[in-house]
Amino acid sequence: MRSLAILILLVTISGCASAPPSVDKSNIDAATIAAHQRQLSHIEGWEFQSRMAFINHLEDDRQSASMRWQHQADSRAIRISHPLRGTLARVEESSGEARLTDNQGNEFVAADIESLLAIHLNVVLPIELIEDALLGRIPDARIINPRYYEDGTLAQYEADITDTYATTSWEIELRRYQSASNAPYQLPHQLEMRSADYEIRLSISRWTVQSPSVSEMQ
Numbered sequence: 001m002r003s004l005a006i007l008i009l010l011v012t013i014s015g016c017a018s019a020p021p022s023v024d025k026s027n028i029d030a031a032t033i034a035a036h037q038r039q040l041s042h043i044e045g046w047e048f049q050s051r052m053a054f055i056n057h058l059e060d061d062r063q064s065a066s067m068r069w070q071h072q073a074d075s076r077a078i079r080i081s082h083p084l085r086g087t088l089a090r091v092e093e094s095s096g097e098a099r100l101t102d103n104q105g106n107e108f109v110a111a112d113i114e115s116l117l118a119i120h121l122n123v124v125l126p127i128e129l130i131e132d133a134l135l136g137r138i139p140d141a142r143i144i145n146p147r148y149y150e151d152g153t154l155a156q157y158e159a160d161i162t163d164t165y166a167t168t169s170w171e172i173e174l175r176r177y178q179s180a181s182n183a184p185y186q187l188p189h190q191l192e193m194r195s196a197d198y199e200i201r202l203s204i205s206r207w208t209v210q211s212p213s214v215s216e217m218q
């Protein structure tokens with residue numbers, strides 16, 4: 001069960017690709033930043049595939065796997081797998097219920113994914129902050145020291161998150177912005193998130209997005 005907690009969200013083993021230099025927000029045209037964030041706001045659904053790893057400093061444990069994450073306005077689906085061991089876990093959330101199914105067929109249920117991880121796996125992760133970071137979207141949470149690339153894409157920031165289970169500070173770094181496979185949306189393909197308790201790293205191989213503009217192109 002502990003190892004499953006490690007696999008539920010995350011972190012890549014691949015080496016970090018070098019990123020272009022980022023600069024303080026005051027050195028980037030605000031309109032350039034706003035234009036990219038406005039583009040991201042048009043995304044209605046998305047899916048990605050990645051390599052990942054998760055480091056749990058509380059348990060002094062590391063795990064790695066592959067992940068497929070699908071997000072719609074009213075649902076989420078996450079599949080964790082390993083090339084030799086097959087599907088390790090599936091997490092699905094919709095209609096006010098989240099369900100985890102492990103590779104033994106055991107099922108665990110809670111109101112949402114955050115509660116599912118906290119109650120059944122004793123892992124506290126800010127799912128909405130993670131999803132914002134995945135897209136390179138500026139979160140609703142208070143952020144500190146944001147930095148941007150010259151094209152207005154978000155490079156790094158710190159965020160303080162308070163929820164039902166904990167108050168935590170996270171450092172986020174976003175790298176390797178590239179277009180989604182089916183649309184010219186610039187999305188990060190490498191992500192690192194760090195708190196005092198956990199580290200999350202993702203290396204994304206493929207992004208697919210849904211938006212009105214994508215529908216018009218098809």
